[in-house]
Amino acid sequence: MRAALAAAALLLLLLLMRRRRRRRREVLFFPAAPRCPEALLSGSAGPCPCPLPPGDSGLLRLLRLLLGARRSLDVCVFAFSSPELGRALQLLHRQGVRVRVLTDSQYMGLPGSQVGLLRRHGIQVRHDQDSGFMHHKFAVVDKQLLITGSLNWTTQAIQNNRENVLVTEDTEFVKPFLDEFERIWEEFNPINYSFFSKDNK
Amino acid sequence: MRAALAAAALLLLLLLMRRRRRRRREVLFFPAAPRCPEALLSGSAGPCPCPLPPGDSGLLRLLRLLLGARRSLDVCVFAFSSPELGRALQLLHRQGVRVRVLTDSQYMGLPGSQVGLLRRHGIQVRHDQDSGFMHHKFAVVDKQLLITGSLNWTTQAIQNNRENVLVTEDTEFVKPFLDEFERIWEEFNPINYSFFSKDNK
Numbered sequence: 001m002r003a004a005l006a007a008a009a010l011l012l013l014l015l016l017m018r019r020r021r022r023r024r025r026e027v028l029f030f031p032a033a034p035r036c037p038e039a040l041l042s043g044s045a046g047p048c049p050c051p052l053p054p055g056d057s058g059l060l061r062l063l064r065l066l067l068g069a070r071r072s073l074d075v076c077v078f079a080f081s082s083p084e085l086g087r088a089l090q091l092l093h094r095q096g097v098r099v100r101v102l103t104d105s106q107y108m109g110l111p112g113s114q115v116g117l118l119r120r121h122g123i124q125v126r127h128d129q130d131s132g133f134m135h136h137k138f139a140v141v142d143k144q145l146l147i148t149g150s151l152n153w154t155t156q157a158i159q160n161n162r163e164n165v166l167v168t169e170d171t172e173f174v175k176p177f178l179d180e181f182e183r184i185w186e187e188f189n190p191i192n193y194s195f196f197s198k199d200n201k
Numbered sequence: 202m203r204a205a206l207a208a209a210a211l212l213l214l215l216l217l218m219r220r221r222r223r224r225r226r227e228v229l230f231f232p233a234a235p236r237c238p239e240a241l242l243s244g245s246a247g248p249c250p251c252p253l254p255p256g257d258s259g260l261l262r263l264l265r266l267l268l269g270a271r272r273s274l275d276v277c278v279f280a281f282s283s284p285e286l287g288r289a290l291q292l293l294h295r296q297g298v299r300v301r302v303l304t305d306s307q308y309m310g311l312p313g314s315q316v317g318l319l320r321r322h323g324i325q326v327r328h329d330q331d332s333g334f335m336h337h338k339f340a341v342v343d344k345q346l347l348i349t350g351s352l353n354w355t356t357q358a359i360q361n362n363r364e365n366v367l368v369t370e371d372t373e374f375v376k377p378f379l380d381e382f383e384r385i386w387e388e389f390n391p392i393n394y395s396f397f398s399k400d401n402k
Contacts, residue, residue, distance in 0.1 A: 002203045002206060005203065005206055005207055005210065006206055006210075008210070009206070009209075009210035009213070012210070012214065013213065013217075016217055025371065025373040025374065026373075027373075027374060027377040027378065029377070029381055031333060078351075128363070131361065132232060132357075132361030132362045132363065133358075133361070133362040133363070134362075134363045135351050135352075135358065135362040135363055135364050136351050136363055136364065136365055137351050138351075138365065148350070148351075148365065148367065149349070149350075149351075150279075150336050150337050150338050150339075150349075150350075150351065151336075156333075157334075157336065160332065160333030160334070161333045161334045161335075161336040162329070162333065162334070162335045162336055162337050162385065163336050163337065164337055164339065164349065164378070164381070166349065166367065166374060168374075170226065170371075172226040172227075172228075173226065173228060173367060173369075176228040176230070177228065177365070180230055180365070184363065
């Protein structure tokens with residue numbers, strides 16, 4: 001009986017520790033030195049074809065986390081002009097991952113924006129239609145890994161700004177962001193657009 | 202012996218559960234309906250003197266979290282023009298809380314910025330001197346509560362934008378942000394400014 005009790009207590013402790021250990025928590029800071037992303041984006045095992053040095057950095061870590069998606073990637077970012085992050089989304093889309101993008105209408109048409117390119121490759125994009133900014137900068141991988149912070153998905157932000165990205169699997173954080181994504185995704189459904197009716201009032 | 206073992210297991214379980222329960226985790230979303238902040242900012246127990254409705258909302262929750270500071274408040278925000286958040290910092294400063302502010306040099310001189318006002322009230326402010334943005338939007342209360350997200354401390358962001366603020370006491374998140382604050386605080390020390398030497402080159 002005593003042995004059984006001790007074993008139960010040990011098992012409980014191990015289970016709790018395992019649960020705590022399994023939840024990913026990480027913080028990335030920018031600016032980050034540019035590194036060669038080709039090995040990640042091209043799937044090539046050969047030497048890096050670009051002149052930048054290899055090795056991990058903020059952008060490469062972010063790419064790794066995004067490219068870990070197996071079923072879905074929900075992206076909700078104010079400004080999206082990073083070609084590397086755009087290529088990562090195209091790669092996932094080609095692999096059959098369901099990629100969805102929410103963005104801001106006033107920024108998506110600016111020079112260098114990736115939004116048109118993503119749409120041309122068949123990725124679903126929705127945007128706001130009001131004057132306030134859709135200013136979120138988060139993504140959720142496979143409905144369980146939240147990536148959120150101050151970082152817009154632009155080369156300027158990655159290479160020049162002081163920025164942070166927080167990565168977490170804690171459900172207390174992941175669930176509200178998932179709910180916010182679905183709420184905005186429905187609200188920005190093109191059938192709700194009222195550009196024309198507003199103009200005609 | 203068996204009773205002691207059971208008691209130890211129970212104690213361990215309670216300790217672990219308590220440790221888990223004590224860590225605050227919360228997400229705020231914006232835009233949030235304007236609510237009367239006077240009761241919080243004036244310390245008055247009487248009826249709210251402003252015409253806005255009372256009750257909690259995103260800004261009031263944020264104010265409550267900040268006003269909970271007892272020893273220190275470290276603020277690191279790109280744009281700071283919210284009068285209510287500015288008043289909260291002044292209130293804390295008057296109460297003897299050590300308030301420090303890091304901000305972006307290109308945004309702190311814009312109309313409506315709170316930075317000059319904070320300085321006039323004796324609050325320490327430091328800023329970058331490079332072309333990249335100091336784009337963080339976080340604060341740490343008493344070195345243990347991290348408040349971070351997409352929200353700049355502006356009325357536009359609070360009332361009109363889609364924004365998020367994540368609140369956490371998890372040390373895996375708090376410590377890197379505290380370290381980042383101290384790193385930038387030292388880097389932005391005015392003795393390091395090189396505006397003039399740059400001009401003279």
